[in-house]
Each structure stands twice: as structure tokens, then as C-alpha cells.
Amino acid sequence: QVQLVESGGGLVQAGGSLRLSCATSGGIFSRYAMGWFRQAPGKEREFVIAISWSGGSTYYQDSVKGRFAISRDNNKNAVYLQMNSLKPEDTAVYYCAAQEKGVVPGRLAREYDYWGQGTQVTVSS
Secondary structure (H helix, E strand, C coil): CEEEEEECCEEEECCEEEECCCCCCCCHHHHEEEEEEEEECCCCCCCCCCCCCCCCEEEHHHHHHHEEEEEEEEECCEEEEECCCCCCHEEEEEEEEECEEEECCCCCCHHCEECCCCCCEEEEE
């Protein structure tokens, strides 16, 4: 059973930074593409950013380009989301997800096989 556990969420002022972590267990982490999604109240879950299994390729939602970065450590079975220059519209529950198949990380939630429980990020204006 693959498990994902996010941490690092919290309350931050606009312009601030947060680093989210996602620890995984129970699977072969180095084989998974990893993604971060977010869901704001009353909205659908949306793609934020993803990284290939090797870490060689990353994919971004346009609204986070230049502000967010994803990285992974296959030795620690973990993926990270560095969020800078945060805006109030970044407020959401952030979910880590693992994609077991496919070379290119997907941008759709249905393309991912395993999910964490989410961590709340709140950006105050």
C-alpha cells in the first residue's frame, strides 16, 4: 500500500514563502512521477506542478511559473514544493500525488494513482 503524507502547510502573508514536503512509503518511489495539486473552497482540484520520475523534467501551471519549484529526493522517497512570492489566490489545500504509469507526468487528477491527505496553505493579504 502506497502512502503519501504532506507537511509544511500553514499561514503566511502575501509575498512570503512556504516549503511543502511529501513523504512516501510502501512503493517504489523512484518509478513514480510526482505531482502537486490544490483545491480551494468551492473549486475543483487543479494541477499545480509535477516532476518526472528521474527529476529531469518539470511541468507547471502557468500561474505558478517563476514562483513555485518542485524537487525530489529519490533516496529519501520524498518530493518537495517550494512556494515563493505567495499570493492570496494560492490559498488552498495542497495535495501530493503519485503517478505509477506513463513517462510524462499528467496534469489531470485522474492520471494519478495515489494521493496524500492534503495540507492547508493560507495566504493572507
